[in-house]
Amino acid sequence: MSDPKIRNMEDFAAVSGISRPTVSKYFNDPDSVRKSTREKIEAALKKHNYRPNIYAVNQNRRQTKNIGLVVPNLTDPFFAGIARTIEGLIVKAGFNPLLLSSHGGPEQEIANLDSLRSIKPAAVLLAPLGRASLDEQVAEFAREVPTVLFDANLDNVGEAFFGSDNEQSVNLIVEYLCRSGEAPAFFEVRQPINPNAYKRRTAYKAAMERLGHEPHLIQVDGQGWNFEEIGFREGARVLTSRKLPTNTILCSNDRLAIGLLSAAYENGIRVGLREGDALRIAGHDDHPFSRFTCPSLTTVSQNYDAIAARSVETALLLIESKERMKTREETLFEGKLEMRGSA
């Protein structure tokens, strides 16, 4: 840009004709200096494109401008989407998001929190895996760093939780399925990784009983996050070998449903609402791809814009007040029925 190499704030202050402490003030808050001063600095900024050394800044500031964001699995488009939304909100608030994925593993989750610790974030947004084994370590982290949970709740961990009202959403789709056809069976993995899955199972049973139907769980074996694979493999077994008590299947999540749809297709079982269709399949979450399955997947969408917004909002509040919450807030948002072709 210009001749004299700008090595630090000292140099930059010199070329801009302002003292270093004032320049420092400017970078912490441009509006905290006089307009004429601000203009001088910004003029110099255009010429020399200097930026404060982030390490020196963070070493001396009481608080960093970093906000950690930990999701269970970035290869799941659902979490990729919500992560992106949250990132945007964090940036808009003038903070620096640090996105980490736990890749489905509790150890990685702990490792993520550990590496966040060393970055000294002002706050952390965490969508926990919810594996009991390591929950105490997560809780310990949340005691050290202001933490907001989202998507999945852990009892009494963090300052607040924002997620979906599984009871409401499952009830919504069960009711819909019951009034539009046969009562659904519930398709899920036997030992889910996600705490929400347990809530959905319970909610399914309750909804069925309330409506005067007998719940029917189809629990299949499967580990990890390959839900499509599990849904496909185990779905094929269920569809071909077992006698289904109903022609309607509600899946614990959309990714299972996608696998199950594929299994049905491979086995020549027509899914949908049209004349001659033999099976109805519904999901939960409104996965980005669920509108492009064949047939398109009827499901319940989560209000993740609201979840993202409130989570970030709360984290910013914690940062601003420099205090912890007096009472832990738990807010559940309602799901919305997405009626499509599969059920």
Place this chain on the structure above:
Amino acid sequence: MSDPKIRNMEDFAAVSGISRPTVSKYFNDPDSVRKSTREKIEAALKKHNYRPNIYAVNQNRRQTKNIGLVVPNLTDPFFAGIARTIEGLIVKAGFNPLLLSSHGGPEQEIANLDSLRSIKPAAVLLAPLGRASLDEQVAEFAREVPTVLFDANLDNVGEAFFGSDNEQSVNLIVEYLCRSGEAPAFFEVRQPINPNAYKRRTAYKAAMERLGHEPHLIQVDGQGWNFEEIGFREGARVLTSRKLPTNTILCSNDRLAIGLLSAAYENGIRVGLREGDALRIAGHDDHPFSRFTCPSLTTVSQNYDAIAARSVETALLLIESKERMKTREETLFEGKLEMRGSA
């Protein structure tokens, strides 16, 4: 853990009975100190769980241990997958990966590079968007920071490039389609965001001509990264309104194909290889979901394990040698045919 609060390396050195400079040496390389010293430090480490302040460390070290990783769009499972693989390799090498997504926008890409700059990474792995408008800024970045490109190439930018051999892979699938049925038309967006898309178009034309067929491009309008949406919307128009010159369509990527499959389904057009199927559809990339479409998608897989491995390897080499490459390396890996149900 213990009574005396450890605030810094000074304190920690005191409780471990070792001098601070030696402790500093230990943290830079545990093997650089005598075994008995190492054991003392590690004993203290277990008691007090001290960790060096990362900001102070990075301020003073000549080089950070950070490696930047920028992908075009994390909500695309393809990139989420390769990002995860690369992250793992970086961690294994003892470095700290910083994952950023450009969310499909060139401005965001520049913003990402900008924020990486302030983190002073030892190297950066970049899968560029390849929008001509801002390429010069990317090139400028690569001149400042050792940069390895992957997935998409930019002429003469960065120290090396690793990606797929689109010519080979497209040729592979065109040949397969031609010998197993009618020659394919090529379905793509008119003005792709991805440089690879142009290469594939060219490769398609060349392959067709070599095989004695007339190329047929089906170019549709569409902006951004909603490929499924584009494939669905425009695919429906093409399938219903236009006279297709062939019963076989090769899509520029799997996500377009997923949308197109959905459009075909909605319009009652049976896709596949079975008796009575009216259309064959093939894709490119081997998207994680492509084996669960209905029917499962025939496509070409990219060797992204190799791409990831070589990219990281090269970045580490650059870091170690503290030099730039003498000659810019470009390595293309071959695709593999994934024969499934759709073509």
Place this chain on the structure above:
DNA sequence: TATAGAAATTTACGCGCGTAAATATTGTAA
């Protein structure tokens, strides 16, 4: 034009660590 209050400057210190040079201590081999 005088004057109070706001803003900028000067001066100075500290953050936690890397790193270098000189010195002291340890370990190893003859």
Place this chain on the structure above:
DNA sequence: TTACAATATTTACGCGCGTAAATTTCTATA
């Protein structure tokens, strides 16, 4: 035991910035 090399310690400085206190300069109002 001696002697030499490998390690550790002591001492000291610097990195780039935040921040505080005292002082000076500026701006707005009477």
